[in-house]
Amino acid sequence: MAVYTDVAADELADFLKQYDLGELLSYKGIAEGVENTNFLLHTSQGGKQASFILTLYEKRVAKNDLPFFLALMTHLAEHGINCPLPVKGRDGEALRELSGRPAAIITFLEGMWPRKPNVTHCAGVGAALAKMHLAGANFAVRRANALSVSGWRPLFDAASHRADEVQPGLRTFLAAELDHLSSGIWPTDLPEGVIHADLFNDNVFFLGDQLSGIIDFTFACNDMLAYDVAICLNAWCFEPDHSFNVTKARAFLNAYGRLRKLSEAEEAALPLLARGAAIRFLLTRLVDWLNVPPGALVKPKDPLEYVRKLRFHQSVRSVRDYGLMPSGLVA
Numbered sequence: 123m124a125v126y127t128d129v130a131a132d133e134l135a136d137f138l139k140q141y142d143l144g145e146l147l148s149y150k151g152i153a154e155g156v157e158n159t160n161f162l163l164h165t166s167q168g169g170k171q172a173s174f175i176l177t178l179y180e181k182r183v184a185k186n187d188l189p190f191f192l193a194l195m196t197h198l199a200e201h202g203i204n205c206p207l208p209v210k211g212r213d214g215e216a217l218r219e220l221s222g223r224p225a226a227i228i229t230f231l232e233g234m235w236p237r238k239p240n241v242t243h244c245a246g247v248g249a250a251l252a253k254m255h256l257a258g259a260n261f262a263v264r265r266a267n268a269l270s271v272s273g274w275r276p277l278f279d280a281a282s283h284r285a286d287e288v289q290p291g292l293r294t295f296l297a298a299e300l301d302h303l304s305s306g307i308w309p310t311d312l313p314e315g316v317i318h319a320d321l322f323n324d325n326v327f328f329l330g331d332q333l334s335g336i337i338d339f340t341f342a343c344n345d346m347l348a349y350d351v352a353i354c355l356n357a358w359c360f361e362p363d364h365s366f367n368v369t370k371a372r373a374f375l376n377a378y379g380r381l382r383k384l385s386e387a388e389e390a391a392l393p394l395l396a397r398g399a400a401i402r403f404l405l406t407r408l409v410d411w412l413n414v415p416p417g418a419l420v421k422p423k424d425p426l427e428y429v430r431k432l433r434f435h436q437s438v439r440s441v442r443d444y445g446l447m448p449s450g451l452v453a
């Protein structure tokens with residue numbers, strides 16, 4: 123997250139009167155993340171201190187989708203996933219408005235996101251992702267993925283005229299990849315369900331090496347479960363020098379597969395899905411890189427990291443390159 127919208131102390135104190143959370147002791151903007159405005163709140167009630175996260179939903183979040191995200195967190199928490207819970211006001215509502223933005227308070231999750239993910243972290247994420255997919259199976263509310271194939275072209279159109287400022291040749295590289303991925307080869311018949319769609323290391327908390335919870339459901343939607351796996355391969359299994367770490371990938375995929383086995387079709391589609399996931403994050407990063415709002419407290423993420431990842435996936439021939447023996451083959 124980041125801080126795009128400022129909230130004055132008296133405005134926040136008034137806002138909190140709608141909740142049973144006690145008195146506001148302090149609050150501060152959180153500089154991490156890029157999508158929404160987040161504040162850490164400390165309140166005091168009956169001599170006890172408590173912490174909460176206040177989110178003001180910004181640019182990429184459609185107001186109509188907010189009930190989906192809030193209901194999903196509640197559903198997942200009720201089905202054994204450690205994730206934040208929306209806090210309801212005295213009127214029973216979790217979603218309201220603050221400083222002209224849709225806003226919600228969620229519970230604070232203990233833990234730290236790993237700055238340097240190791241193999242154990244990757245295995246923890248694989249298990250947590252599979253558990254989330256299973257827990258989401260009977261969630262009735264639906265939300266289409268606005269950032270799947272048909273959502274990539276508008277991002278490209280918004281940024282392509284300046285892409286070569288970021289790296290010479292980037293525009294042509296992106297155009298060719300987009301044409302390839304939108305040429306009718308994107309899978310349509312793989313198992314679907316609720317996906318997180320942004321399970322990066324800054325959205326997964328650990329206490330030591332033990333995964334303690336997952337946050338940030340503002341891209342969650344219904345899509346192919348294997349696409350979520352592909353997003354995590356991108357987010358967790360590359361080194362800071364952008365080389366692919368097959369040991370991390372194997373740990374991640376095996377931990378996932380122990381709880382939810384990938385079908386042969388899902389395995390076969392993984393290189394393609396990983397290319398799609400790479401271009402999706404490349405494009406949103408590129409748009410953000412070129413459009414930092416003046417005065418915003420935000421550190422845009424490097425789009426070029428995803429050029430290198432995408433080139434790697436382009437060279438992948440089968441799931442073996444991700445460290446897995448394809449199902450159906452004897453080891």
Ligand SMILES: Nc1ncnc2c1ncn2[C@@H]1O[C@H](COP(=O)(O)OP(=O)(O)O)[C@@H](O)[C@H]1O
Nearest residue numbers: 123152154155156157158175206229230231338
């Ligand atoms: N429920 C939570 N508990 C503890 N910290 C949180 C929680 N939600 C967000 N944070 C903190 O805020 C940061 C940004 O949150 P995130 O949801 O990723 O932002 P964004 O809405 O921009 O995607 C996280 O990296 C974490 O440090």
Ligand SMILES: N[C@@H](CCOP(=O)(O)O)C(=O)O
Nearest residue numbers: 123155156157322338403423
């Ligand atoms: N994970 C995305 C950025 C959006 O996620 P946030 O949780 O950091 O706000 C990326 O790495 O491009």
